[in-house]
Amino acid sequence: MMMPKRYVLVIAEKPKAAFKIARALSGSKLVKQSLYGIPYWVFYHNGVAYVIASAAGHLFTLATGDYGFPVFNYYWVPSWVTSKEAKYTKPYYLALKKLCKNAIAFINACDYDIEGSVIGYLIIRELGNLNKAYRMKFSTLTPQDLRKAFSSLSKGLDMPMVEAGLCRHELDWLWGINVSRALMYAVKRVTGKKVILSAGRVQSPTLMEVVSAEKQRNLFIPTPTFNINVQVSIGGKLYSLEYIGKPFTKKTDAEEALNRIKREKWATIENIRYEVEKIKPPPPFNLGDLQAEAAKIYGFSPLKTQEIAEQLYLDALISYPRTNSQKLPPTIGYKSIMAKLKEIPEYTELVGNLLLEVSRPLKPHEGGKTDPAHPAIYPTGLKSKTMTADKRKIYDLIVRRFLATFSSNIVLQSLTIYLKISNYRFRLKLRKIYAKGWLKYYPYLNIDYVENIPSIDKGQKIPIVKAKIIIGYSRYGRTYNKSSLLKWMEGVNIGTESTRARIIESLFLRGYLKTVKGKIEVTPLGYAISEVLERYFKDLTSVELTRKFEKMLNDIRERRVRREDIVKESKNILSNILLEFKDKAAEKAGIELAKSLKYIPVENKCTICGNEVLEGSLCKNHSRALELLTEKYKVWVNVLGTCSWKEYLEKISKLNISGKWVREVAQAILKGYIEANPQ
DNA sequence: GCAAGGTC
Ligand SMILES: [Zn+2]
Numbered sequence: 074m075m076m077p078k079r080y081v082l083v084i085a086e087k088p089k090a091a092f093k094i095a096r097a098l099s100g101s102k103l104v105k106q107s108l109y110g111i112p113y114w115v116f117y118h119n120g121v122a123y124v125i126a127s128a129a130g131h132l133f134t135l136a137t138g139d140y141g142f143p144v145f146n147y148y149w150v151p152s153w154v155t156s157k158e159a160k161y162t163k164p165y166y167l168a169l170k171k172l173c174k175n176a177i178a179f180i181n182a183c184d185y186d187i188e189g190s191v192i193g194y195l196i197i198r199e200l201g202n203l204n205k206a207y208r209m210k211f212s213t214l215t216p217q218d219l220r221k222a223f224s225s226l227s228k229g230l231d232m233p234m235v236e237a238g239l240c241r242h243e244l245d246w247l248w249g250i251n252v253s254r255a256l257m258y259a260v261k262r263v264t265g266k267k268v269i270l271s272a273g274r275v276q277s278p279t280l281m282e283v284v285s286a287e288k289q290r291n292l293f294i295p296t297p298t299f300n301i302n303v304q305v306s307i308g309g310k311l312y313s314l315e316y317i318g319k320p321f322t323k324k325t326d327a328e329e330a331l332n333r334i335k336r337e338k339w340a341t342i343e344n345i346r347y348e349v350e351k352i353k354p355p356p357p358f359n360l361g362d363l364q365a366e367a368a369k370i371y372g373f374s375p376l377k378t379q380e381i382a383e384q385l386y387l388d389a390l391i392s393y394p395r396t397n398s399q400k401l402p403p404t405i406g407y408k409s410i411m412a413k414l415k416e417i418p419e420y421t422e423l424v425g426n427l428l429l430e431v432s433r434p435l436k437p438h439e440g441g442k443t444d445p446a447h448p449a450i451y452p453t454g455l456k457s458k459t460m461t462a463d464k465r466k467i468y469d470l471i472v473r474r475f476l477a478t479f480s481s482n483i484v485l486q487s488l489t490i491y492l493k494i495s496n497y498r499f500r501l502k503l504r505k506i507y508a509k510g511w512l513k514y515y516p517y518l519n520i521d522y523v524e525n526i527p528s529i530d531k532g533q534k535i536p537i538v539k540a541k542i543i544i545g546y547s548r549y550g551r552t553y554n555k556s557s558l559l560k561w562m563e564g565v566n567i568g569t570e571s572t573r574a575r576i577i578e579s580l581f582l583r584g585y586l587k588t589v590k591g592k593i594e595v596t597p598l599g600y601a602i603s604e605v606l607e608r609y610f611k612d613l614t615s616v617e618l619t620r621k622f623e624k625m626l627n628d629i630r631e632r633r634v635r636r637e638d639i640v641k642e643s644k645n646i647l648s649n650i651l652l653e654f655k656d657k658a659a660e661k662a663g664i665e666l667a668k669s670l671k672y673i674p675v676e677n678k679c680t681i682c683g684n685e686v687l688e689g690s691l692c693k694n695h696s697r698a699l700e701l702l703t704e705k706y707k708v709w710v711n712v713l714g715t716c717s718w719k720e721y722l723e724k725i726s727k728l729n730i731s732g733k734w735v736r737e738v739a740q741a742i743l744k745g746y747i748e749a750n751p752q
Numbered sequence: 753g754c755a756a757g758g759t760c
Pocket of ligand 1 (some may be wrong): 680681
């Protein structure tokens with residue numbers, strides 16, 4: 074087919090979407106061609122020629138020619154001009170530029186979300202003609218949806234959405250670039266050194282969250298807890314009873330209970346309860362859930378999982394992975410995917426089982442999360458060639474999750490026995506798997522269960538085998554790894570599926586965070602950054618800034634305010650705090666940052682860590698740890714009855730669950746480096 | 753060089 078002289082140019086967000094759109098709209102004859110190595114498709118419809126071409130996400134980015142800060146001048150430039158990483162966008166840019174020349178109209182067929190509206194708008198504005206623009210609005214890339222959207226095109230772009238999108242870019246740029254530059258300026262002013270520092274609407278609250286959790290963890294002082302462990306024998310098997318009476322707050326209470334229990338030979342069954350528990354199938358994967366499961370099962374970082382999923386998508390083995398959706402609409406064709414999966418040897422038996430098990434029409438057990446442009450992640454059923462071991466793991470996880478979501482509940486039979494020994498109440502809960510349900514396909518749920526539930530009667534007496542006191546310690550819960558941090562971001566709704574894992578990695582790249590034994594720790598620089606941000610750029614440290622942005626963008630979309638006004642207001646706010654910082658605070662902040670980087674020496678060093686002393690001979694963190702340590706001593710004395718200061722310190726310094734700063738202070742006192750007496 | 757947001 075010859076290239077038509079004049080045509081309507083349809084712009085998709087990515088090549089895969091371009092092909093789906095072309096295939097859905099072309100009906101009969103579709104011709105694939107290429108420019109600069111980038112594919113595009115040509116077809117005729119009612120005598121009009123159409124060319125379907127594609128972007129590759131954003132082809133333009135904000136840039137400035139100004140140095141220093143505050144910086145308020147920026148403009149859109151092709152991404153490939155500004156960075157090596159965006160080099161791959163150049164052929165897409167060139168191809169679209171050429172195809173725009175002979176187009177009589179432009180249809181923005183990028184994903185129907187805020188970013189898709191901006192991607193298409195900028196391409197048409199920079200390379201085409203906005204006066205001849207249309208927007209195609211579809212919620213899925215299925216032929217039905219695409220045809221419907223194509224037949225109901227309206228003239229003009231969705232400008233309120235575009236304006237909101239442009240505003241988001243500008244606000245993020247203004248806050249991010251300016252505050253990042255302010256931080257770097259502070260260090261350079263004090264030391265003359267150039268170091269790359271950054272701050273932003275998403276990364277900074279994420280850093281603050283880790284800092285806050287880590288501070289509390291480092292200051293955590295465990296307290297002893299007491300429990301009574303009683304072993305009984307039922308049908309020749311040993312079981313541990315769970316104490317359900319009033320918790321023992323003191324060691325003597327537990328000892329008294331143990332003495333009384335030891336006088337008894339039997340535990341009396343007061344009540345029994347049989348129950349049937351059902352565990353529903355898991356929802357299909359969105360990216361966050363896939364990242365969490367791959368971390369739990371295989372120890373993969375969120376970024377690694379995402380990159381593998383992206384490869385699988387490009388190989389056409391799975392659907393679009395950067396989705397928040399837990400929905401699988403029927404239009405994806407459940408049956409045909411199952412049929413294709415059944416052809417893959419590894420899954421033949423599993424799929425066969427599933428199809429036998431499910432007599433009614435296939436129905437996925439969907440979750441509540443949605444996505445404006447994509448369904449949940451599912452396997453396409455395409456047969457793969459060879460895969461690396463890691464790729465296979467992720468693919469397998471996706472296939473199994475897909476099968477599981479169509480399967481049936483896990484059914485557990487449980488027996489709960491309520492027992493009494495002397496005056497103390499205990500419970501024994503036993504569960505047995507009655508029906509494996511979806512666990513057959515996705516065996517990654519740990520369930521505590523027994524093979525057989527013993528037969529038991531109310532009033533029956535059970536022989537006690539052993540009873541003892543278990544001394545435990547209260548624990549501190551909030552520690553993060555990359556996967557749980559990503560879940561936190563998801564929970565507070567900052568970042569997107571595409572960016573969360575990447576933003577977490579950038580906090581490591583900047584040297585704010587590091588991983589020690591799989592757990593995230595904050596570096597001295599990370600603490601210093603968090604303090605500078607907290608003091609001088611407080612707005613940027615909270616997820617509330619995102620909420621504020623969302624409200625403003627919503628107002629733009631509903632035409633209540635104009636982008637120009639929002640941007641102007643933000644520039645005003647920023648201008649004030651940036652100039653104030655530059656004038657009055659940069660020196661102080663710079664010294665603080667430089668010390669954390671060891672660029673300048675600390676004059677008055679903490680005996681323990683060498684950081685700046687707050688008062689006496691300890692830094693802020695170790696002072697606080699010492700304060701808490703002396704306070705908490707009386708709790709230990711009260712709970713244990715007797716406990717010397719030395720015993721207390723020794724125990725604290727040995728326990729792994731004690732906070733790091735607390736442990737260090739306890740050790741320093743024991744070694745005589747610092748002096749401290751109990752309160 | 754610095755953000756966050758797309759995608760190869
Ligand atoms: Zn210290």
